[in-house]
Amino acid sequence: MERTLISDAPRMIGQYVKLAGWVNSRRDHGKLIFIDLRDRTGVVQVVVIPDKESAYQNAKDVRSEFVVEIEGLVKERPGGQSKEDRVGKIELEAAKITVISRVEAELPFDVAKNELDVNLNTLLDNRNLVLRNKKINDIFKVYAELLKSYGDAMRERQFREIKTPKIVSAATEGGANFFKIRYFDRDAYLAQSPQFYKQAGVGAFERVFEVGSVFRAEPHFTTRHVNEIIMLDAEMGFIDSFSDVMDQLEFVMRRISSDISQNCKEELVEYSGEILVPEKFPRIRLTEALEILEKEYGKKSEDIDIDPEGERLICEWAKKTHGSDFVFLTHYPVSVRPFYSMPSEDGQFTETFDLIFKGVEIASGGQRIHHYEQLKNNIIKFGLKPEDFSDYLEIFKLGMPAHGGWGLGSERIVQKILSLDSVKEAILFPRDVKRITP
């Protein structure tokens, strides 16, 4: 007998079907036993009556999270829809219950609850169980929608999807924060970003995007950092200025916001998530932002840079004055940007930006230097050695157009849309300084 999905059952009132899934909960009412059965499409109430002897015996035996197959008759639910929305307006009168898998462990909490209400360590230590909770599980529906939406948006703009190596020969970009690996008879490193490869991609395809793992050996202990993330990268050639790059990123974020709002309605309600997308994302110079912070919030900066608190406040300001959850900060000083950043005409700032979303930086980007000599000189100016970048410099000997791009952190987007306390909650199996299991 073919399995029926729970979401299809309401169309099958009066029919005998087989459902399969996990026991979300079981309630023994003396004579009647109620099982809430869960599959990937929903939850349904199963009623087991003593007359169906073998089913009844099995129902007495099952516990939460057992995997079962249940055959029976789909009926309209007496009293109609329950207060508990998920269970819906039908029920199954069980005729046969087969236990597929039993639970062999004590369950530390009840995953059927609406709110787990456990701390972050418990969430991560019991990941396999936790992910069965509907509200937690739904985070990854939003995450999957984000991945789809990003690809769709980039393809619509004629970006070519590429995959670049994560094992690299040198720890570049200054050298710090790379994980070292043993690669046969030599050392190699894990890529911190596909930066050099996506720039090479511009030379071949003009416009490229990549969805891939990046690895950062930063000993951070914050709610914003982990050591392995999925970056949504893009790079585009033949730009007139780095505004073109911001235009594309704005298009992408507008698309992501609208796809998630449309296709994850229920999840947004569950998390009270909303995304304020204005007509036009505000774009303000970093120096201007620092002035606003001082004037509006009495927050002074010693350097021309912005800290996490500043990012949070400038988003407050953008929301208040522009009705926007997004704000581009532009023209970061040369001193806080990588050597390949295109300097502005003044020589002190760069044609770069960060995109701040709901108080957190989600993307960093800008125009890159595309002339060989200028790039080589900048490497020297940064106290680095051109010979350490020979493969990279090679790209610029071959004729490169003006270009720029961004790296966009996928997990932070989901974290902020759903107001999760930590970015780790938006990752199936996060990796931090202390955690490389499960």
Next chain:
Amino acid sequence: MERTLISDAPRMIGQYVKLAGWVNSRRDHGKLIFIDLRDRTGVVQVVVIPDKESAYQNAKDVRSEFVVEIEGLVKERPGGQSKEDRVGKIELEAAKITVISRVEAELPFDVAKNELDVNLNTLLDNRNLVLRNKKINDIFKVYAELLKSYGDAMRERQFREIKTPKIVSAATEGGANFFKIRYFDRDAYLAQSPQFYKQAGVGAFERVFEVGSVFRAEPHFTTRHVNEIIMLDAEMGFIDSFSDVMDQLEFVMRRISSDISQNCKEELVEYSGEILVPEKFPRIRLTEALEILEKEYGKKSEDIDIDPEGERLICEWAKKTHGSDFVFLTHYPVSVRPFYSMPSEDGQFTETFDLIFKGVEIASGGQRIHHYEQLKNNIIKFGLKPEDFSDYLEIFKLGMPAHGGWGLGSERIVQKILSLDSVKEAILFPRDVKRITP
């Protein structure tokens, strides 16, 4: 002035436009200079006449692969479409030529040629230049189409896209062939496959897929192996048997074949690529395949296993007798499969398969053991220690449905569709034992 893409120019005859791209070739005919200009959408012939003095001077100066902007009048081409298809039936009469970037290196070959005709090392050593050759570049159009098609197919079948960690705490599955990394104050490893994590995903989402990097420290020197690849993984719960898994994979390969045939028509012609997709992919037991090899090709096997030559021959047979470029080999012996493979009833074979495509294994899959005790016992039977797999075993204490899945090598699919000699040609920047640059 806005840039016009070359593919849009034929609709703009009589208009003054700005094109931008790379100099594909330049021919100085004494009085007239012809430049073939290339952008991501095509190639167009630019005519430069001495009357336009500054343009003419710049045209004398440009060389292959310079990046230029050219303004001028779009005209119908005298004599109509050239033999050289790419250039098309229009030309641009240059009024202004601006050099954006010069080439600062000697070019070792002419990338404008239809066939580069260089060996694999040259292809890989000069990757940034080589990728500008149309025929090579087109490999990655097919590759991008594959990525899109795989995601579309999986989502249509309600698989949830997930991303799992590539840094893992233990070198499992036997322990060999893992790259070791230094992770803060301890050792860790690079994931060889998302196997354990996607099985965990079944517990949470029933059906999952992942497109991600996997790393294999295998010292191979073949045309089929590299040390870092992109795997197209999937895992599904509530299967009746491993036929369900093959059904899904067959659906996916059918979709990929049809998407690539439809959307990469020109590229398939260029590579004389075709894909024979039968009504139903043949599925034969490995032992049967070995009998066929002996009977039809006189090839004897000492063990119940198939080598690369056998895979090539069995595809020849499948093509001849079933009109199929695909063939599933099923029921591999326990001895050649990982410990988590579901044994067949006979205890000697497993509920597993390989999918062979045009002579090469592109996918491996099957049903997995889903009961805790059976899995623990199998780990012991394989001479491994259950305590080394405690995180993995944890999954099976929580109630798991019957499930199975596959790992599908993305690069080999493209290699075989386009009949590339080596899988490395299907990878932008391949990583092998000797090569971790560029």
